[in-house]
Amino acid sequence: MAAAISLAFTLFLTPVFLRLFRKWGWGQVIRTPEAVENPSHEAKRGTPTMGGVIFIAGSIVGYFTGVYVSGEQPALSALLVIWLMVGFGAVGFIDDYMKVRSQRSLGLSGWRKVIGQLLVIIPFGIVALNFPNKFGQTPASESISLFRDITWLNLFAFGIVLGWALYLAWIAVIGVATSNSVNLTDGLDGLAAGAGVIVVGAYSVIAFWQFKQPCAGGDPGSLGGCYEVRDPFNLAIIAASVAAGLIGFLWWNAPKAKVFMGDVGSMAIGGVITAMAILTRTELLLLVIAGVFVLSSGSVILQRGYFKLTRGKRLFLMSPFHHHLEMRGWAEVTIVVRLWIIAGLLAVSAVGLFYVEWLTRVG
DSSP: OHHHHHHHHHHHHHHHHHHHHHHHTOBOOOOHHHHHHOGGGGGGTTOBOOTHHHHHHHHHHHHHHHHHHTTOOOOHHHHHHHHHHHHHHHHHHHHHHHHHHHTSSOOSOHHHHHHHHHHHHHHHHHHHTSOOOTTSOOSSOSEEESSSEEEEEETTTTOHHHHHHHHHHHHHHHHHHHHHHHHHHTTSTTHHHHHHHHHHHHHHHHHHHHHHSBSTTOOGGGGGGOBOOSSHHHHHHHHHHHHHHHHHHHHHHSSSOSOOOHHHHHHHHHHHHHHHHHHTTOTTTHHHHTHHHHHHHHHHHHHHHHHHHTTSOOSSSSSSHHHHHHHTTOOHHHHHHHHHHHHHHHHHHHHHHHHHHHHHHHO
């Protein structure tokens, strides 16, 4: 129900939002170098942007409606996902608004974005490691995780003060890296939205599987593979709601896009993925599940490093990698669909590895 409502919200109400966006003058600003090197991007100038507001609102409406209609109560873990989605989205919204208002591609500087993200994720981290439920489970854990907590990588092994510093630094790295990676991927019509559907959908599957295999009150016969995850069913619901909202948005964002998500959308998706990785205790698995986003940020890092080492030479014609493919003559829709396929293969591989790890514990 949550997914259906979120899908309907973004699918049918996006035209209403677009009329408002045009009235308010929320049109896409294209960077001059980008327009010169990719002339096709110049045609996108003026397309309504900041559309991430639409699927953020749809996801929230879908989640709360689904939960309350089913007679449940919103869970802390799901509220933390919403906090990171809205908080990171707000940072992106400020960046987008500054660009639209000045009609220049200069919004928040890199460090100001990072500071804004830290102001959002630090309270998230503090709350996530407090407020245990009746089983003593907190939303996040003190250990770095892969398929579940890696007990020998406990960040609090050297004391409370250093532990909190390491823990907050760790989740900050995950949050800043993930949200900026999604932001870099948002350069072609439908690319970030489609990949976001796949990645967030994979996390919904993982959370639902964890719900079926709980340590607290679970089947004694399967406790060898149980998961110490708090509120996994609610995590599955909010992830499904976000994925469905992105599908509805993708209807209007697919080539040729009628609306762009803007930084408010891409950073919000990054917030959801960050929260799901931390709260489902699959932080390192994020590198595989969200591998298509890692590809974008990795290509930018490689480009800059190679440029400095060779004193001016380029590894790619243009970064991120999807723009390199454009410069090679690939059609935009070809790049988008093929990267969706890569995103799907990586997400399925990650879920498969997650399942195999469970089998090794109960087999």
